[in-house]
C-alpha cells in the first residue's frame with residue numbers, strides 16, 4: 001500500500017535530517033554484526049564497540065566462539081550486562097553456525113530466527129545492515145516509541161508494530177527508515193524528555209502520549225490518532241542503526 005501524504009512527509013523529513021544514517025555498531029562481517037547485535041541488548045552501542053574492539057581480535061570465527069570455555073567468553077563480554085545469558089546464546093548460536101552453515105551467517109530470516117538468541121529485531125539488523133536485504137523494519141525501543149508518538153501505530157508489541165509499519169512504508173525505505181528512527185529517538189524523541197521544540201518532525205507529529213511539558217509544543221495538525229484516520233491499518237501484511245555524516249551530536253543508545 002502506498003504511503004499517504006503525511007507518511008511521505010515523515011519519510012522525507014527523516015531523510016533530510018539523517019541522510020546517511022547507518023549502523024553505529026562496529027563490524028566487518030555479518031558474523032561480527034550478529035555478535036555485536038546480541039551484545040547490544042540492554043547495553044549502549046558505545047559500550048558494545050568498546051568490548052568488541054578486543055573481542056573481535058580474539059574470536060575471529062564462529063568456531064572460535066563455539067570452542068571457547070564459556071567462563072572465558074562470559075568474562076570477555078561481562079561489561080555489556082546480562083553476560084551469562086549472552087555468552088550462552090552466542091556460544092549456542094555459533095555452534096550451529098559452525099556445524100550447519102560452515103561458520104557463515106545465513107542471509108535468511110526464517111533460518112536466523114531459529115538461532116539461539118536471535119529474534120526478528122536482531123535478524124532484521126543483520127539482514128538489513130550486513131546484507132542489504134530489506135526483510136522488515138527494526139523495532140527497538142526507539143522505533144516503537146517514536147512510531148507511537150508520530151501516530152504511525154497504536155501497538156505496543158514489536159511484531160505488531162513492525163506489521164503496521166511495513167504495511168504503510170515502502171519496502172525500499174525499510175532499512176533507512178529503521179536507522180533514521182533510531183537516530184531520531186536518540187537525538188530528539190527521547191523517552192523522558194522529547195525535544196519537540198527543536199524536532200524537525202514537529203509540524204507533522206501529533207505527539208501522542210507526550211505530556212505537555214517544557215519542550216513539548218502543542219500537537220501538530222495530524223492530531224488524534226492518525227493511525228486511525230489517514231493511515232491504512234490492515235490486520236496483516238509483510239513484516240528488517242546509525243551514525244550519519246550529517247550528525248549533529250554523538251549519541252548513546254540502548255537497543
Ligand code: SF4
Pocket residue numbers: 146149150188189190194195196197199200201202203205206207208210
Ligand atoms: S515532535 Fe516531539 S513527539 Fe513528535 S517526533 Fe518530535 S520529539 Fe517526538
